[in-house]
Amino acid sequence: MVDRPGARVRAAVVGTGLIGGSVLLRMVAAGVDVVGWDPDEATRRETRRAGVPAPDRLVEAVADRDVVFLCGPLPTLPATLVEVAAMTGERCVLTDVGSTKEQVAAFAAAQGLTHRFVPGHPMAGTDRAGLTAARADLLTGAAWVLCPAPGPATTAFRWLAELLVELFEARVVPMSATEHDSAAALASHVPHLLAGALAGAVQRAPLRDAILALAAGSFSDGTRVAGTPADRTANMLLGNRDRVLRELAEVTAFLDDLTAALRADDAPSLTARYDEARASRAALRDRRFDAYDRQFPAGGDHAAEVSWLRELGVAGGHLTGLHVDADTVSYAARRPVAD
Amino acid sequence: MVDRPGARVRAAVVGTGLIGGSVLLRMVAAGVDVVGWDPDEATRRETRRAGVPAPDRLVEAVADRDVVFLCGPLPTLPATLVEVAAMTGERCVLTDVGSTKEQVAAFAAAQGLTHRFVPGHPMAGTDRAGLTAARADLLTGAAWVLCPAPGPATTAFRWLAELLVELFEARVVPMSATEHDSAAALASHVPHLLAGALAGAVQRAPLRDAILALAAGSFSDGTRVAGTPADRTANMLLGNRDRVLRELAEVTAFLDDLTAALRADDAPSLTARYDEARASRAALRDRRFDAYDRQFPAGGDHAAEVSWLRELGVAGGHLTGLHVDADTVSYAARRPVAD
Numbered sequence: 001m002v003d004r005p006g007a008r009v010r011a012a013v014v015g016t017g018l019i020g021g022s023v024l025l026r027m028v029a030a031g032v033d034v035v036g037w038d039p040d041e042a043t044r045r046e047t048r049r050a051g052v053p054a055p056d057r058l059v060e061a062v063a064d065r066d067v068v069f070l071c072g073p074l075p076t077l078p079a080t081l082v083e084v085a086a087m088t089g090e091r092c093v094l095t096d097v098g099s100t101k102e103q104v105a106a107f108a109a110a111q112g113l114t115h116r117f118v119p120g121h122p123m124a125g126t127d128r129a130g131l132t133a134a135r136a137d138l139l140t141g142a143a144w145v146l147c148p149a150p151g152p153a154t155t156a157f158r159w160l161a162e163l164l165v166e167l168f169e170a171r172v173v174p175m176s177a178t179e180h181d182s183a184a185a186l187a188s189h190v191p192h193l194l195a196g197a198l199a200g201a202v203q204r205a206p207l208r209d210a211i212l213a214l215a216a217g218s219f220s221d222g223t224r225v226a227g228t229p230a231d232r233t234a235n236m237l238l239g240n241r242d243r244v245l246r247e248l249a250e251v252t253a254f255l256d257d258l259t260a261a262l263r264a265d266d267a268p269s270l271t272a273r274y275d276e277a278r279a280s281r282a283a284l285r286d287r288r289f290d291a292y293d294r295q296f297p298a299g300g301d302h303a304a305e306v307s308w309l310r311e312l313g314v315a316g317g318h319l320t321g322l323h324v325d326a327d328t329v330s331y332a333a334r335r336p337v338a339d
Numbered sequence: 340m341v342d343r344p345g346a347r348v349r350a351a352v353v354g355t356g357l358i359g360g361s362v363l364l365r366m367v368a369a370g371v372d373v374v375g376w377d378p379d380e381a382t383r384r385e386t387r388r389a390g391v392p393a394p395d396r397l398v399e400a401v402a403d404r405d406v407v408f409l410c411g412p413l414p415t416l417p418a419t420l421v422e423v424a425a426m427t428g429e430r431c432v433l434t435d436v437g438s439t440k441e442q443v444a445a446f447a448a449a450q451g452l453t454h455r456f457v458p459g460h461p462m463a464g465t466d467r468a469g470l471t472a473a474r475a476d477l478l479t480g481a482a483w484v485l486c487p488a489p490g491p492a493t494t495a496f497r498w499l500a501e502l503l504v505e506l507f508e509a510r511v512v513p514m515s516a517t518e519h520d521s522a523a524a525l526a527s528h529v530p531h532l533l534a535g536a537l538a539g540a541v542q543r544a545p546l547r548d549a550i551l552a553l554a555a556g557s558f559s560d561g562t563r564v565a566g567t568p569a570d571r572t573a574n575m576l577l578g579n580r581d582r583v584l585r586e587l588a589e590v591t592a593f594l595d596d597l598t599a600a601l602r603a604d605d606a607p608s609l610t611a612r613y614d615e616a617r618a619s620r621a622a623l624r625d626r627r628f629d630a631y632d633r634q635f636p637a638g639g640d641h642a643a644e645v646s647w648l649r650e651l652g653v654a655g656g657h658l659t660g661l662h663v664d665a666d667t668v669s670y671a672a673r674r675p676v677a678d
Contacts, residue, residue: 184553191557259584
């Protein structure tokens with residue numbers, strides 16, 4: 001592992017679809033020494049045509065790298081993690097971009113990889129798929145969850161966070177894997193369920209073509225993610241099943257409140273419920289952040305540092321930078337101002 | 340009523356909020372002789388400051404006009420329709436822009452106004468409100484439902500359809516009020532319910548701020564219309580209550596299919612349901628249209644013409660133009676090619 005991220009970093013991206021391909025293209029654009037690998041031979045050829053090295057054998061892609069981004073489909077992640085860990089040195093940081101974190105974090109812990117595997121999740125995407133849909137700027141400025149852990153893992157977290165800020169202008173959101181999966185259930189997974197249900201009901205509707213003729217903002221926005229490749233969505237939901245079902249119950253409880261008011265022709269109550277719903281949109285739109293710095297000892301067990309980091313993410317904050325010297329780690333953070 | 344729409348038309352817009360204001364601004368930009376009126380005095384002053392006449396009394400705004408767009412809130416529409424009808428001549432065409440059509444069409448029929456009231460609904464909007472949010476191009480190119488009716492009403496429909504194509508480049512979707520309300524339930528009203536339920540559940544969630552920190556496409560898209568003014572949404576849903584509840588049941592049935600597969604850890608079944616849902620997105624994205632012309636006699640009872648128009652809208656088609664001469668009305672239409 002090098003001391004300073006950036007141009008001297010040697011990186012690899014394993015799985016060069018939409019997200020992995022976008023990670024790869026961004027690093028190429030930033031002048032990073034990066035190689036790509038994908039199990040699909042045609043994708044490797046496509047990568048080479050873009051002027052990026054893409055060896056045929058995985059070991060050639062990842063050996064001697066400082067960091068490997070694991071970007072394949074969720075179900076392949078555990079096997080790939082084990083394989084890449086065995087092919088790389090103890091100082092190589094591993095991370096992933098999967099949409100659920102608790103399962104992979106637990107798996108990495110069971111494999112004794114917590115000290116160098118930093119679970120990650122950039123909050124960006126499109127409903128397209130594959131390297132041809134990848135773009136160097138897809139992840140620029142995105143919220144990018146990283147899961148810190150105490151002990152030696154903190155060193156890997158710091159190094160990767162600094163790299164992501166430098167290369168992707170990432171807003172690094174530090175969270176425990178458990179809190180990530182809880183928040184992502186409502187931020188992303190349940191919205192995919194609702195979009196699927198709406199798009200599916202329209203597909204079955206006798207008036208489907210008339211509905212599509214009228215489809216302006218609300219239908220089009222509300223079903224966009226239903227255009228995502230179906231197996232990707234299914235894997236995401238299955239990877240966070242219990243929490244998704246639990247949070248869906250909260251959404252259907254609110255839906256029941258709305259429909260009870262509607263059924264009763266109760267305009268004041270229906271309006272009041274919508275005022276409540278609207279408050280979360282207003283909070284999203286009007287969020288203001290306080291910027292501040294925080295220092296911790298560079299050494300030690302990092303327990304206080306990790307607690308602070310996790311609390312920052314749960315409060316809706318993020319890191320905008322950090323700097324490590326011999327004695328101290330200095331974080332630059334932003335935290336939402338309370339309503 | 341003049342024979343040719345366009346620059347010589349004298350128009351009025353009653354209720355100059357987001358939609359009415361956008362109708363007004365577009366007509367001003369097109370050089371139409373148009374006046375605005377709003378019950379709110381400050382809004383009238385704001386209209387005048389924009390250089391548009393806005394008399395204080397409604398009768399001054401609508402008397403001697405060729406067309407009046409009724410754009411106030413849904414609950415005020417019946418009273419305004421009666422009032423404006425009494426202030427205008429038999430040759431003045433009246434139309435509205437409300438998000439439900441059956442109630443107002445039935446009310447107009449009971450008032451003996453079907454021959455000159457053409458129920459309308461432009462499928463466009465934003466989550467903002469008021470004249471300050473209005474834009475001359477908000478409705479440009481929008482799907483704009485108009486409800487034709489046989490007999491003398493057909494003349495009013497033709498005239499208004501031609502005006503909307505000329506001034507707004509509207510894709511005029513001809514539909515019966517009943518079919519509009521059925522299609523709009525899934526195209527717009529149920530999506531508002533789902534968006535409200537999701538935004539409301541997030542507002543109540545202990546992790547709200549963390550969820551907002553992760554809010555990328557799916558949450559942000561899926562809740563956008565929950566930012567709409569609450570009373571506007573409530574009125575829209577109440578105005579189409581029974582159909583909204585019925586179509587919501589279709590959506591929750593599909594949601595139950597998705598969650599059953601998720602609960603059973605049944606990846607193939609979950610993927611198959613998402614493939615089904617995705618087909619409606621693909622249909623929306625990939626729709627291709629055949630352009631064709633159709634003529635009808637200018638006179639007569641217009642029954643065949645109205646049947647054809649309604650059938651065109653139900654098939655997902657729209658009008659791109661029309662021309663009326665002494666003997667014939669010629670429609671230019673586009674109809675989706677079957678998948």
